[in-house]
Amino acid sequence: MTTLREHKKQTTRVALQEAALRLALAHGPEQVRVDDIAEAAGVSPRTYNNYFSSREHAIVAAVTAQRGSRIVAAIADRPDDVDLATAVIDAVVGQYTDTGSGPPEAMLMIATTPALRTCYVETVTSIEEPLTEAIAGRGLDRETAEVLAAAVEAAAKVALKRWLHFTGAARGGLVIATGSLPELVRAAIETFRPAFAAAARPR
Amino acid sequence: MTTLREHKKQTTRVALQEAALRLALAHGPEQVRVDDIAEAAGVSPRTYNNYFSSREHAIVAAVTAQRGSRIVAAIADRPDDVDLATAVIDAVVGQYTDTGSGPPEAMLMIATTPALRTCYVETVTSIEEPLTEAIAGRGLDRETAEVLAAAVEAAAKVALKRWLHFTGAARGGLVIATGSLPELVRAAIETFRPAFAAAARPR
DNA sequence: ACGAAAAATTGCGTGCGCGCAAAATTCTGA
DNA sequence: TCAGAATTTTGCGCGCACGCAATTTTTCGT
Known part of the structure; x- marks a missing residue:
C-alpha cells in the first residue's frame, strides 16, 4: 500500500x-x-x-466532497427487503439534508453566485457512477442501471435548480411558497418509481 | 417584425x-x-x-443546430391518440438517424476527438426545454414534464456515450457488437415508459 | 428623410485551463 | 542504504472566455 x-x-x-x-x-x-x-x-x-x-x-x-461514497453506503446499509426505488430515493435525499452541507453561509454564497450555482449543480454528476454500481449491485443488468442512475441524477438536478432558483429569488424579496430541498428532491425522483419497479421485475 | x-x-x-x-x-x-x-x-x-x-x-x-425544434415538430405532428411515451421516444430517436446528421466525416471527426465528443454530448441539453414544453402541452403538469424531459435527455446522453465509446474504440481496431445509435437511444428511453404511463394517469 | 434610441460589433485587458518538458519528490528492489 | 524507476510539482507559453466601454449599425417615431 x-x-x-x-x-x-x-x-x-x-x-x-x-x-x-x-x-x-x-x-x-x-x-x-x-x-x-x-x-x-x-x-x-x-x-x-x-x-x-x-x-x-x-x-x-469543499461542500460536496464525499457525496458519492455516502450514497453508496446509505444504499448498502439498507436491508435487502427494502425495494430498490425506496433505497435509492432515501439515500439521495439524505445527501441533501441540512446536515453535512457544510457551513450555512457557504450554501447561501453558492446559491447567490451564478458561476458557483452552475458548478454546484454539475457536481451532482459525481453520483452517477457510484449510483450505477449500487443499482447494478442489486441485481439489475448494467445497461438498465446506467440509465436509471442517469435519471435519478437528472431529477436531482432539476430539483436543485428549482430550489436554487427560489433561494436566489429570495434575495430580490420575492419568495414563493415551495418545499424544502429534500422534499423537492424526493418528489422529483419519485417520478421514476414505476420505472424502477418495472426494471426490477424479471422479464 | x-x-x-x-x-x-x-x-x-x-x-x-x-x-x-x-x-x-x-x-x-x-x-x-x-x-x-x-x-x-x-x-x-x-x-x-x-x-x-x-x-x-x-x-x-453545424451538425446539431435545429434539433430542438425538430423534436417538438415531430411530437406535435403525432395524432393525439398516440400515447405520450411513444410520441416522445419516436421523436427523439428520429433525430439520431443518419439523415440530418450532416456529412458523415463530421460525425467521425466528432467521435474521435475528445473535446468535440464531450461538446457533442452536452448539446443534448438543448432538447430539454423544448421537450418540456411538448410534454407539458400534452396535459401533464409542468413539474412532472420537467423531470421526464430531463430523464429522456439523460437517457439519450447515456446512449450517445455508449455509441461514441464503441465508435471511438473502433479506431483502435476493437469493435464490439452493439446496436445502431437509434436502437441504443430507443432502448435507453424505453426504460421510462412506465413512468410516462403513471404520470399520464390522472391521480 | 432625419435624428435619437436600441442593439450589435469590436478592441482591449485580465485571468483561466492546460500541454509540455524540466526539476523535485517518492517508491522499489537489491 | 542507495540507485534507478515512477510519480508529482512546477515554470513556461499559448490560446481561449469574457467583462467593459467605445464604436458602428439598425430601428423607429415624427
Missing part, C-alpha cells in the same frame, strides 16, 4: 478546498483568484489545476 | 458554423483557432464568443 503519496495528495486537495472556501467567504467569490487559493494552500498555481479543473470547482468541492 | 437584424444574426451564425466545420475537417480540429474561424466568417474574434461559448461549440452546432 503506497501511502505517503496518496496521503499527501489527499492533504493538499483538502487544503485547496478549505483555502478556496475560506477565501471566497472572506472576500467574496469573485475577488479570489486561483493564484490566491494556491498560495494559501502552499502550492504552485499550476498545481491547482492538477486537482481542480476550474476556479469554482475547489470552492464547491 | 424586426427582420434585418435577426436575419443578419442568423447569417453570421451559420457562417461561423460552416466555417468552423469546414476548417476543422480540412486541417484537423486541433489545428483551427478561434481567430481562424472568425476570419473565415468575416467577423472579429471577439464576436465569435458572442455567438458560441467555446471553440468546439461552433463545430458541433
Whole structure:
C-alpha cells in the first residue's frame, strides 16, 4: 500500500478546498483568484489545476466532497427487503439534508453566485457512477442501471435548480411558497418509481 | 417584425458554423483557432464568443443546430391518440438517424476527438426545454414534464456515450457488437415508459 | 428623410485551463 | 542504504472566455 503519496495528495486537495472556501467567504467569490487559493494552500498555481479543473470547482468541492461514497453506503446499509426505488430515493435525499452541507453561509454564497450555482449543480454528476454500481449491485443488468442512475441524477438536478432558483429569488424579496430541498428532491425522483419497479421485475 | 437584424444574426451564425466545420475537417480540429474561424466568417474574434461559448461549440452546432425544434415538430405532428411515451421516444430517436446528421466525416471527426465528443454530448441539453414544453402541452403538469424531459435527455446522453465509446474504440481496431445509435437511444428511453404511463394517469 | 434610441460589433485587458518538458519528490528492489 | 524507476510539482507559453466601454449599425417615431 503506497501511502505517503496518496496521503499527501489527499492533504493538499483538502487544503485547496478549505483555502478556496475560506477565501471566497472572506472576500467574496469573485475577488479570489486561483493564484490566491494556491498560495494559501502552499502550492504552485499550476498545481491547482492538477486537482481542480476550474476556479469554482475547489470552492464547491469543499461542500460536496464525499457525496458519492455516502450514497453508496446509505444504499448498502439498507436491508435487502427494502425495494430498490425506496433505497435509492432515501439515500439521495439524505445527501441533501441540512446536515453535512457544510457551513450555512457557504450554501447561501453558492446559491447567490451564478458561476458557483452552475458548478454546484454539475457536481451532482459525481453520483452517477457510484449510483450505477449500487443499482447494478442489486441485481439489475448494467445497461438498465446506467440509465436509471442517469435519471435519478437528472431529477436531482432539476430539483436543485428549482430550489436554487427560489433561494436566489429570495434575495430580490420575492419568495414563493415551495418545499424544502429534500422534499423537492424526493418528489422529483419519485417520478421514476414505476420505472424502477418495472426494471426490477424479471422479464 | 424586426427582420434585418435577426436575419443578419442568423447569417453570421451559420457562417461561423460552416466555417468552423469546414476548417476543422480540412486541417484537423486541433489545428483551427478561434481567430481562424472568425476570419473565415468575416467577423472579429471577439464576436465569435458572442455567438458560441467555446471553440468546439461552433463545430458541433453545424451538425446539431435545429434539433430542438425538430423534436417538438415531430411530437406535435403525432395524432393525439398516440400515447405520450411513444410520441416522445419516436421523436427523439428520429433525430439520431443518419439523415440530418450532416456529412458523415463530421460525425467521425466528432467521435474521435475528445473535446468535440464531450461538446457533442452536452448539446443534448438543448432538447430539454423544448421537450418540456411538448410534454407539458400534452396535459401533464409542468413539474412532472420537467423531470421526464430531463430523464429522456439523460437517457439519450447515456446512449450517445455508449455509441461514441464503441465508435471511438473502433479506431483502435476493437469493435464490439452493439446496436445502431437509434436502437441504443430507443432502448435507453424505453426504460421510462412506465413512468410516462403513471404520470399520464390522472391521480 | 432625419435624428435619437436600441442593439450589435469590436478592441482591449485580465485571468483561466492546460500541454509540455524540466526539476523535485517518492517508491522499489537489491 | 542507495540507485534507478515512477510519480508529482512546477515554470513556461499559448490560446481561449469574457467583462467593459467605445464604436458602428439598425430601428423607429415624427
